[in-house]
Amino acid sequence: MNKVPRESLSSSDISAIGKARWRVLFVCILASLAGLMCGMDIGTISGVLRPFGTQFHASTVALEWVVGGMLVGATVGALTGGRLVEHFGRKVTLIIAAASFFFGAAGCAASQSVMMMILCRVVVGFGMGVSDFSTPLYLSEVARTEQRGAMVSLYQLLKTIGIFLAFFSNSFFASSGDWRSMLVVEAAPAIVFLVLFFFLPRSPRWLMMKGREDDALEVMTGLRGHVAHAEQELAVVGEQLQTKEEGGKLLRTNRNYRRSVGLGMLLQILQQFAGINIIMYYAPHILEAAHFSLKAQMWCTALIGLVNVLMTFVAIGYSDRWGRKPILYAGYISMSVSMAVLAALLWVGASTLALQLTALLMIVIFVGGFAMSAGPLMWVLCAEIQPAGGRSLGISISTGTNMLSNLLIGTTFLSIMELVGSANTFWIFASFNALAVVLLYFFVPETKDVSLDVIEKRLMSGVKLRHLGR
Numbered sequence: 001m002n003k004v005p006r007e008s009l010s011s012s013d014i015s016a017i018g019k020a021r022w023r024v025l026f027v028c029i030l031a032s033l034a035g036l037m038c039g040m041d042i043g044t045i046s047g048v049l050r051p052f053g054t055q056f057h058a059s060t061v062a063l064e065w066v067v068g069g070m071l072v073g074a075t076v077g078a079l080t081g082g083r084l085v086e087h088f089g090r091k092v093t094l095i096i097a098a099a100s101f102f103f104g105a106a107g108c109a110a111s112q113s114v115m116m117m118i119l120c121r122v123v124v125g126f127g128m129g130v131s132d133f134s135t136p137l138y139l140s141e142v143a144r145t146e147q148r149g150a151m152v153s154l155y156q157l158l159k160t161i162g163i164f165l166a167f168f169s170n171s172f173f174a175s176s177g178d179w180r181s182m183l184v185v186e187a188a189p190a191i192v193f194l195v196l197f198f199f200l201p202r203s204p205r206w207l208m209m210k211g212r213e214d215d216a217l218e219v220m221t222g223l224r225g226h227v228a229h230a231e232q233e234l235a236v237v238g239e240q241l242q243t244k245e246e247g248g249k250l251l252r253t254n255r256n257y258r259r260s261v262g263l264g265m266l267l268q269i270l271q272q273f274a275g276i277n278i279i280m281y282y283a284p285h286i287l288e289a290a291h292f293s294l295k296a297q298m299w300c301t302a303l304i305g306l307v308n309v310l311m312t313f314v315a316i317g318y319s320d321r322w323g324r325k326p327i328l329y330a331g332y333i334s335m336s337v338s339m340a341v342l343a344a345l346l347w348v349g350a351s352t353l354a355l356q357l358t359a360l361l362m363i364v365i366f367v368g369g370f371a372m373s374a375g376p377l378m379w380v381l382c383a384e385i386q387p388a389g390g391r392s393l394g395i396s397i398s399t400g401t402n403m404l405s406n407l408l409i410g411t412t413f414l415s416i417m418e419l420v421g422s423a424n425t426f427w428i429f430a431s432f433n434a435l436a437v438v439l440l441y442f443f444v445p446e447t448k449d450v451s452l453d454v455i456e457k458r459l460m461s462g463v464k465l466r467h468l469g470r
């Protein structure tokens with residue numbers, strides 16, 4: 001876009017533009033705090049399960065549904081997110097998500113029965129599904145074009161930080177088994193964020209969609225620091241809005257759109273069937289199978305959370321340089337190998353310290369492999385492959401698929417372990433990750449440096465999915 005040339009800007013214009021850059025960053029960090037809440041919801045449960053289960057004499061299946069309740073809510077949230085953001089706007093939808101996080105987590109902390117816990121987890125999950133759909137959308141609409149990728153990845157980064165903080169707080173309360181305090185730690189930030197979200201600006205794009213052009217200009221001028229820049233950007237938004245979102249109709253009538261929707265679903269199935277959430281929800285159970293003491297289980301889980309945060313920086317820093325596919329191959333190969341070695345260790349019985357440390361190392365390699373690849377990149381790809389006319393519906397369906405697959409794994413993992421044993425369970429995940437490498441080769445495009453426009457043209461002219469990008 002042709003910005004006003006720098007020579008024609010006054011020094012006060014330049015200073016206003018500089019301040020606006022900081023304002024955008026601040027707004028994006030604030031909105032991404034929704035990711036922190038999602039992460040805390042994902043991470044807390046691994047610490048809560050055992051003491052909660054003991055207190056209420058919960059069966060394995062009941063515990064699986066304490067995990068799964070969140071995912072049922074998240075699936076509903078992801079599938080209804082599209083309507084909420086359209087009707088109420090992105091900002092109000094984020095406030096709804098924060099309110100669900102707060103009331104759901106507070107309800108979990110006060111739970112007097114397994115059923116109450118499961119129902120409150122559904123409420124927390126609803127916030128998570130809504131947030132997973134609406135936060136990246138909001139970020140991509142307020143960020144500057146050149147920062148869009150980084151700002152969307154910020155959301156995943158904050159999610160991993162939330163998981164780490166929850167693992168850390170779980171370790172802190174592990175010896176007392178005080179599961180209610182673990183859940184209070186989850187609820188407390190949600191109320192703060194709920195208040196802070198009222199200060200977010202509305203999305204200029206949504207204001208334009210609603211015909212509130214003056215309001216859109218006012219907000220955009222605040223975000224860009226110069227009225228002419230704001231006008232130029234809104235003119236482009238106005239043009240893009242000429243393409244009506246008609247996802248439902250496209251789904252019925254356009255085979256090529258069905259291909260991109262199918263690809264989005266495949267990407268999210270590949271992400272979830274890698275098995276990341278068996279570690280996120282059940283790490284202490286797995287470490288117990290490898291004979292770790294209770295205290296060691298909790299601190300090792302916190303270490304796993306830290307690796308999850310740090311390795312996310314690889315994707316943020318390198319996916320635009322090396323490309324998405326090489327990083328995905330490296331991630332899935334390391335996940336497959338580490339799961340296979342873990343399975344072998346559990347099979348022989350990790351009884352010596354050296355074997356136990358090797359088992360821990362394998363979990364760390366697995367989580368690191370996921371965090372640098374499938375964790376952030378599947379979300380990036382899912383947003384890139386959908387054509388403008390069906391973007392919201394396409395992303396909503398792939399997000400819903402992510403939650404449903406997560407639900408399937410989260411609610412069956414403990415039962416499968418009981419049924420076939422821990423070693424065989426990990427063989428299954430090792431094989432799935434190996435299969436993912438093949439599916440990546442045949443179906444996934446390399447989208448690095450390819451504009452969304454080009455991807456859309458290739459998709460609509462029937463080019464093979466793996467050739468949609470470079």
Ligand code: BGC
Nearest residue numbers: 042160276277280308375376
């Ligand atoms: C996944 C979550 C997972 C998280 C772990 C996300 O990309 O969608 O299911 O818990 O990564 O960091």
